Amino acid sequence: MTSLYEPTKVGSIDVKNRVFLAPLTRNRSKPDYSPSDLAAEYYSQRASGGILITEASQISPEGIGYINTPGIYSEAQVEGWKVVTDAVHAKGGKIILQLWHVGRISHTSLQPGGQAPLAPSAIPAKAQTFIATGMVDVSEPRAMTDEDIKRTIADYRHAAECAKRAGFDGVEVHAANGYLINQFLTDGSNKRTDAYGGSLENRYRFLGEVMEAVLSVWPSDKVGVRLSPTGTFNDVSDSDPARIFTYVVDQLNPLGLAYMHMVEAFPGAEETPDDRAVIDAVIDAWDGFYIANGGYEKASAEAAVASGRIDAVAFGRPFLANPDLPTRLERGAPMNAPDQATFYGGGAEGYTDYPALEA
Numbered sequence: 141m142t143s144l145y146e147p148t149k150v151g152s153i154d155v156k157n158r159v160f161l162a163p164l165t166r167n168r169s170k171p172d173y174s175p176s177d178l179a180a181e182y183y184s185q186r187a188s189g190g191i192l193i194t195e196a197s198q199i200s201p202e203g204i205g206y207i208n209t210p211g212i213y214s215e216a217q218v219e220g221w222k223v224v225t226d227a228v229h230a231k232g233g234k235i236i237l238q239l240w241h242v243g244r245i246s247h248t249s250l251q252p253g254g255q256a257p258l259a260p261s262a263i264p265a266k267a268q269t270f271i272a273t274g275m276v277d278v279s280e281p282r283a284m285t286d287e288d289i290k291r292t293i294a295d296y297r298h299a300a301e302c303a304k305r306a307g308f309d310g311v312e313v314h315a316a317n318g319y320l321i322n323q324f325l326t327d328g329s330n331k332r333t334d335a336y337g338g339s340l341e342n343r344y345r346f347l348g349e350v351m352e353a354v355l356s357v358w359p360s361d362k363v364g365v366r367l368s369p370t371g372t373f374n375d376v377s378d379s380d381p382a383r384i385f386t387y388v389v390d391q392l393n394p395l396g397l398a399y400m401h402m403v404e405a406f407p408g409a410e411e412t413p414d415d416r417a418v419i420d421a422v423i424d425a426w427d428g429f430y431i432a433n434g435g436y437e438k439a440s441a442e443a444a445v446a447s448g449r450i451d452a453v454a455f456g457r458p459f460l461a462n463p464d465l466p467t468r469l470e471r472g473a474p475m476n477a478p479d480q481a482t483f484y485g486g487g488a489e490g491y492t493d494y495p496a497l498e499a
């Protein structure tokens with residue numbers, strides 16, 4: 141039986157265990173959207189995880205949707221991330237950058253020139269974001285033109301190159317949680333009548349072009365993708381999630397990716413009976429390494445890996461609060477409780493000051 145604590149290979153990446161850090165928005169970037177000076181300490185404290193997946197990082201100035209999230213498109217950002225990857229590697233860890241474009245989950249105050257956020261269709265999401273003045277409704281987006289789509293695909297390629305120069309072990313394409321790629325996939329947000337909307341093939345096209353761009357920079361065995369087929373966060377909806385997401389996985393399978401990472405449950409969202417069936421259908425359709433995320437604890441994570449149903453677990457809140465999570469899980473040690481008040485923004489408090497077991 142496979143153990144959660146044993147080494148494995150994710151694509152071509154050797155990892156020491158199957159306890160991974162899930163991507164976590166922390167809103168502590170510098171004004172130029174390079175990572176916080178504390179980010180190297182924060183990530184390297186967690187270097188005992190098999191793979192650390194960074195917080196979602198915007199691929200372009202247009203890709204931002206929340207205050208103080210880091211980017212991966214400028215030289216300052218590449219330099220800032222290099223400090224992070226060096227610190228993680230010095231401790232023998234592996235770190236993958238998550239490539240992010242929020243699409244319509246943004247606000248004009250965050251956008252270059254105060255422009256409307258981009259989206260497949262000009263339909264505002266019933267969702268909120270955090271800006272300089274606090275929580276606000278997201279802005280009405282404008283539908284992307286062919287030109288916008290071409291530029292955005294080029295932005296993904298450029299960001300993938302920046303991530304490579306910053307020394308990451310790989311990249312994860314964020315196609316989940318109601319952000320831009322998810323908005324193209326699902327028919328609640330994609331009402332396009334051109335080659336990017338309508339049929340399954342057309343709704344997949346944008347993700348397919350993003351993958352092609354990223355795979356022109358990175359070998360496929362260092363590239364992952366994140367999906368959330370049952371998610372409703374950020375006003376996602378689809379008339380038949382199992383159909384589109386098994387189609388997506390069928391298209392991704394031949395690419396030979398390092399992994400597929402799926403949000404099985406999102407904090408605060410109730411799982412409906414149908415949701416489990418959708419998740420199972422997507423896992424069944426996927427041929428490669430599978431990282432599960434959402435709601436796992438010691439017993440459920442150990443059992444799911446032992447059964448061979450999943451290959452690894454990405455832990456969010458538990459890893460946020462316990463820098464030595466793999467050790468604590470393995471020993472059944474007590475856990476620090478995460479402090480929600482310090483999740484987003486601020487400094488060291490709630491970021492780099494959670495104690496390890498033998499501090």
Ligand code: PHB
Pocket residue numbers: 165196206316317
């Ligand atoms: C968030 O900032 O709230 C956020 C970002 C990325 C996600 C989910 C939530 O995938």
